[in-house]
Amino acid sequence: MQTLYLLVPLAPLLGALIAGLFGRYIGTTWSHRVTISLVFVSLIASIIIFMDVLDGNVFNGSVYTWLVTGGTTFEIGFLIDQLSATMMVVVSLVSLMVHIYTIGYMKGDPGYQRFFSYISLFTFSMMMLVMANNFLQLFFGWEAVGLVSYLLIGFWYKRPTAIYANMKAFLVNRVGDFGFLLGIALVLMYFGSLDYATVFTQASGMASETIELIPGMTWLVITVICILLFVGAMGKSAQFPLHVWLPDSMEGPTPISALIHAATMVTAGIFMVARMSPLFELSDTALSVILVIGGITTLSMALVAVVQNDIKRVVAYSTLSQLGYMTVALGASAYSAAIFHLMTHAFFKAVLFLGAGSVIIAMHHEQNMQKMGGLKKYMPITYWTMFIAAVASAGVPGFSGFFSKDAIIEAVGFANIPGAGFAYYCVLITVFVTALYTFRLIFMTFHGKPRMDAHTKEHLHESPWVVTLPLVLLAIPTIGAGWFIGPMVFGDYFGSAIHVLPQHDAIEKLGAEFTGVFGMMVHALSTAPFWLSVAGIFTAWYLYTVKTDIPGKIKSRCGPIYTLLDRKYYIDEFYSWLFAGGTRALGTVLWKYGDIKLIDGFFVNGAARVVAWTAMLVRRFQTGYIYHYAFTMIVGVVAILTLWLYQF
């Protein structure tokens, strides 16, 4: 079994190396054959391991010793439990689908082999992240997925927007990692180890330890650690105010938007917090912060999605908002619900993205929904799979998104720590907004009159099977995955992998009322989220198929609000003014005045000038003329004689 554990990350790594180093020799076909089969191996291994974990075989062990220093041993190792096994299956499954999809999407691209190498490398990195049994390896995987994300956003390196977006993504993530690394450093300092098991067993004993970071202000150590770790999660999972990189990441090819920037990598932050539940449970303050941040992200990003016209951007903002849902769930201590939503979201969002990609291919790389419309009859498979995903996303009972989202909303309603009320209203309102923007996308793209030019319209056709097959395969869990909510969320599926304190246990209370999936659906009919969702879909239908002139009127009536949303609250402008501009100005001042003027100009060259000036003075005495020397000599003799005479 342990060989199998190794196989899960190493098979994709091997694929990445082969496609990356020898891609130009083995050609495009063999590159995708090799990488796809190796990711398939990884999937099969993950499923076997998953089954094994279901039988109760949890593994925690090291692979090799990375470093020994200061009496601490840092190891690379795996922790295979219900949480990591679930993630492994989700990651390898979505990854495999995206690999297959890529054959169609990237056909003819000059960087074909490179692309396969990158996405296999990503699979390796993500596996290292989720399988880690210690903070160090977690951080390795964390930054490695960031690297691959950087490489893939900038995949089309000739586009100025792409190479701006990838740098932005990396740097914003680095801001998160900055907090994350400090959190890890504090963990090491207080727990003397970075091994999960060691840290978690000591956690409760550390609960009342305090730290004084600013003189006169004491905080709980656990609170500081958790908030710093969460800063990392905010970067990776794109939570407000570190969310700015994710919409821009859409500059990358669509398959990676689906794989990395929707289904897997961006959920790493959610996964991390769930993994650290024994720590986060001990700090109500940190949980409150998480709730508020999640609530803000959920609602504010959903609102932006409503005014976007770029099909990928709509889905991107939708991802931000859905990540907010997961974050809120974490804050409400509903970790299992968060992971469950992570899983259902991975499926329906992958479908939405891959479907959007399919549309984009058909439209000859046109992404503006205002130039689409009526695609339904040309692209039936794409339409129906996306429709299913949209229904799931809007939270219609029976589809996967409904179960996970409803569980989150209910759990937040039960939570009683500060911030829960705020978060509850955010997620509730967002249900309406989600349904509105998702179906706005569906109606604008697939219904109504075609608005594209004649040439594009002539060439409209359904995408090839390598594109539609992953859509269909992913649509299955989009419908069905929600039905496992009983065991996964309310049962003891996660066992000891997730730790919840009794006073936080909203899921426990929910579980007491849970009477099976049908009971949950029936119950939903009498609650607000269902009707909000229906209202959202109806509004979208009315505005974008019946009275299509209304949106324009709303836009002109509510000018300032529209502009505010359209400009994404001016956060990008503010950041580029304050941070990019500020550091550059500061750097210039330090360079021109600190280094050039002060240190070099005043001290270094100044010292040289003083020497030169002294030398020039002294040089005057060495003119080389005998009469100068003779005169000086006479003056000297006279002076000495005078002194000598008057002294006695």
Place this chain on the structure above:
Amino acid sequence: MLFGFPLLSLIIWLPIMVGVAVFATGGDRNAQLARWIAFVGSILGFLVAIPLYTGFDSTASAMQFVEHRAWIERFNINYHLGVDGISMPLILLNCFITPLVVIAGWKVIQERVSQYMGAFLVMSGIVNGVFSSLDAILFYVFWEASLIPMFLIIGIWGGPNRVYAAIKFFLYTLLGSLLMLVAFIYLYQTSGGSFSIEDYHQLPIAFTPQILIFIAFLLAFAVKVPMWPVHTWLPDAHVEAPTGGSVLLAAILLKLGGYGFLRFSMPITPDASEYLAGMMIALSLIAVVYIGLIALMQVDMKKLIAYSSVAHMGFVTLGFFLFNAYGVEGAMVQMISHGFISAAMFLCVGILYDRLHSRQIADYGGVVNKMPVFAAFFMLFAMANAGLPGTSGFVGEFMVIMGAVKVNFWYAFLAATTLIFGAAYTLWMYKRVIFGEVASPAVEALEDISRREFALLAILAIAVLWIGVYPYPITEVMHTTVDNLLIHVSQSKL
């Protein structure tokens, strides 16, 4: 000592002798011969250093491979050599880098080839001497001697402003080390006539003299490292130096300063070190933050990497003065890692410079279109420079940050800003140089790297990745020495 064989002497004098032999090949009509002798000599220099690692006993606390002969008996100056877990890895690093700089100058240097190649070999031997001397005067001789080849390398084969840079380099570093000599003479007097560094370690010294000695050493070592604010010679020296010179300067010569702190300042004046640790940490953190910001604004690639070197070396001095094992070992790892990464970065810039004869970032753009293999290597090294886990650049920074947080959270906070600044200046440069559309006809005419260049970068890439993935063996040889040093430093000498 391995079977009584004077290994350290061989490691010092073999490269110097080969260097002399290279000089003897004379004018440029024998250039090819000079190159090959230099290459074979540098490889031999690396091979003879391998027994140093294999024969090293990492559990022993005493100096190893010791050689001791009288040199100037009247003043009790001895030819006294030996290595421990601090100096041995640095000698290996030096012997590893020497063949690389020889290969790096293979095609580019077409004038005075024998002098160029010879200078690097002589330099290699001298630096090994610095790292293995256990006699203060012997150390001082090697220390000052190391200035000469570098002065010539910059002054003869450098860029248009080479004379200013060479003189600035020479005077800056020379002035710094003069006070060190004064300190040695003082210590000679106090110790009752000994120049043995190990005697100095045990010598009780009163507080005020300790402070003065510490400052005398500080001037010498801080200039070499270089620490803020005596760093301004470095960007000029790098900009004007030929590629090989920059590589040597960044990879090896900066380490002399770091080594000095561990060998002299901390063990000889432990109380002063502890007393002034706050100042040292402050200077180091200024180097990390202030220099990081300056690096961001550079328009010249070599200057940018030079400033980035100063920022990375800030981690070295920061680690030392935390007085814990994470910090000191992290700083050691950082020195070695910086040796590889800065070497690789300067080689990358050198490769571009050889083709386009410009170091200005603005003259490039879209290089990846023409040099994909090069761009891949450069990406790896840029990421290593930004401290990505899995590369050697992460290991040292990680260890130092872990050590810093134990002393004070805010030290770690400021040090960790390198995660942001380091990534910002490196990736911004990378973006402007490598990505985008082909920027000019000159870029259009670029050719990807040759096999020779590929080999150079591949060797460094393996080293960078190897340390990143498995740093265990490197730190393993340091533990005993570092632990002893920390115990020694914690005991007052007053």
